[in-house]
Amino acid sequence: MELTDGDLIARVLVEDDQHAFGELVRRHQSAVRGLLRQLTRTDLALADDLAQDTFVRAYKHIRSFRGEARFSTWLYRIAYNCFREDARRRKELVGIDEEQLQAEADPQTVDPGLRHDLMHALSLLPLRERSAVLLCCQNGLSHDEAARVLNIPLGTVKTNVLRGREKLKRMLAAWGPD
Amino acid sequence: MDEKNREDWLDRQLREAAPYIDDDGFTARVLQKLPVARPQRQSLRAVILIGTTLLACALAYVLSDGGRFLAVEIVRLTALPTLWLLVLAVGSGILVMAGGLVAAISKTREVQS
Numbered sequence: 001m002e003l004t005d006g007d008l009i010a011r012v013l014v015e016d017d018q019h020a021f022g023e024l025v026r027r028h029q030s031a032v033r034g035l036l037r038q039l040t041r042t043d044l045a046l047a048d049d050l051a052q053d054t055f056v057r058a059y060k061h062i063r064s065f066r067g068e069a070r071f072s073t074w075l076y077r078i079a080y081n082c083f084r085e086d087a088r089r090r091k092e093l094v095g096i097d098e099e100q101l102q103a104e105a106d107p108q109t110v111d112p113g114l115r116h117d118l119m120h121a122l123s124l125l126p127l128r129e130r131s132a133v134l135l136c137c138q139n140g141l142s143h144d145e146a147a148r149v150l151n152i153p154l155g156t157v158k159t160n161v162l163r164g165r166e167k168l169k170r171m172l173a174a175w176g177p178d
Numbered sequence: 179m180d181e182k183n184r185e186d187w188l189d190r191q192l193r194e195a196a197p198y199i200d201d202d203g204f205t206a207r208v209l210q211k212l213p214v215a216r217p218q219r220q221s222l223r224a225v226i227l228i229g230t231t232l233l234a235c236a237l238a239y240v241l242s243d244g245g246r247f248l249a250v251e252i253v254r255l256t257a258l259p260t261l262w263l264l265v266l267a268v269g270s271g272i273l274v275m276a277g278g279l280v281a282a283i284s285k286t287r288e289v290q291s
Binding site for chain 2: 025026033052133139140165
């Protein structure tokens with residue numbers, strides 16, 4: 001029988017079992033790295049460095065995980081904090097303004113291929129909207145869970161998801177269901 | 179095209195655009211970075227606890243005039259009626275068991291949460 005996240009966390013807490021923590025890393029690495037790749041606008045090396053920091057920080061502070069949210073939600077929150085701290089250090093936490101958004105959304109500059117266009121469109125969203133869309137629409141978190149991860153009010157999350165979606169739909173107007 | 183369909187389509191595309199990322203040594207690199215200082219801290223804690231206990235025992239022995247009160251209390255106990263002794267033994271057993279249960283339950287809750 002496969003152990004649940006809760007079982008593995010218990011082993012880490014009681015026996016300081018690093019193999020159990022390794023299994024948790026294996027289970028969640030793809031989602032955490034994927035989220036960070038999107039947040040860092042596909043800077044793979046930086047995203048992986050931040051993902052490593054995320055898991056090391058999670059291990060050090062695992063006693064503060066109270067099980068009020070899913071383990072993945074708790075990890076997303078740490079990952080987002082790592083990203084913010086790094087961005088603050090690099091002074092890159094400035095959202096892209098609407099003018100730049102319009103310029104980059106010019107259909108002539110967009111390469112063919114829906115996936116590429118989608119990733120490109122995502123990278124053009126301001127950070128607050130990109131984070132909310134990624135967590136809620138891509139990673140399946142509820143608005144409430146995303147609010148905890150991003151540490152912002154629930155209403156703000158809903159607004160950011162709505163705005164982000166609208167912009168994505170506008171930028172991907174050429175694609176869509178027939 | 180219906181607005182709801184458009185949103186469902188967008189959400190589906192977003193989910194599908196996030197492919198599984200192969201571990202490719204990532205977990206091993208994280209495990210190498212984990213701190214290994216915990217056992218040392220635990221052994222330090224054990225040394226402090228045992229040291230304090232031994233010191234307290236020595237202090238109690240000296241202050242109680244060589245532990246003479248123990249001998250006095252044992253003599254008193256032997257003078258008690260058998261029924262009283264039985265009640266005392268059972269009561270002490272239940273008390274220790276209850277303490278152990280409370281500790282086990284609180285630890286289980288802590289681990290589960």
